[in-house]
Amino acid sequence: MARPASKRPTDTELEILNALWELGAGTVREVHEHLSQQRDMGHTTVLKVMQIMTEKGLLQRDESVRPQVFRASRTQAQTQKALVADLLERAFDGSPGNLVLQALTSRRTSPEERRKIQALLDRHEKGRR
Amino acid sequence: MARPASKRPTDTELEILNALWELGAGTVREVHEHLSQQRDMGHTTVLKVMQIMTEKGLLQRDESVRPQVFRASRTQAQTQKALVADLLERAFDGSPGNLVLQALTSRRTSPEERRKIQALLDRHEKGRR
């Protein structure tokens, strides 16, 4: 009669993952400073979330050094793919086309982005990868 | 010092929205039956969630009839677009290209889907919409 832990990283967790992907790896302090540029969070709050993320397996922790160094367990691409697959499943009936449609009509999609997408599509059309 | 209500519909809420979009509008019973095909949820549970969704503004309720009829406040397309924009912001640094890349490399993307996407791109390339 309870709520199951979210399969996806939460918003806060994702922000920390973004920081770690950019840093490669980092201490709580480094992550906190990175986040502070956009977000107002206490140092211990970041630490706590990162501890929980480590328990969940989202982060790896090197305890042999002080301060401890954290890194993401999965790559950004792996996580992004999982998030897209999840959203596809939950909100787009599994049809990537519908999802891409909404992405294309986003205000964020510049002609440049569109060319980028076209290039991706071409690469898929002729052969692999 | 607490948790803010999620800006996005939760998983359960999205399932109910999916049902209502497909039904057009429906009673709790109809939604429950629709959901029962994939999910095991009590009748009152569905009702409760739908009540909360109504409070949140996600659903509109016609109380003049019995049983009450609910419908989604926003269209599927509107919601999908918001979800994509949100994911774009949180996990793809605002770049639709990166998102589409992950969508394209999804196992769910058949050649047929790819053609569909190509058609969308073409439509965007030449002119409006």
Add this chain to the structure above:
DNA sequence: GAAAGTTGACGAATTCCTTCGTATTGACCG
């Protein structure tokens, strides 16, 4: 080596979400 500063562990407080049990209200039938 003691003081001062960092870092990390722990747990509390609070709200949200999911799930129902129970109670109340409303509608229909006889």
Add this chain to the structure above:
DNA sequence: CGGTCAATACGAAGGAATTCGTCAACTTTC
């Protein structure tokens, strides 16, 4: 009308998520 059944409201239970305060442990610096 009163009874019955469905529909709705109410509220509670309990785990998840977010945020810190507090204190202990460890480092660095005089």
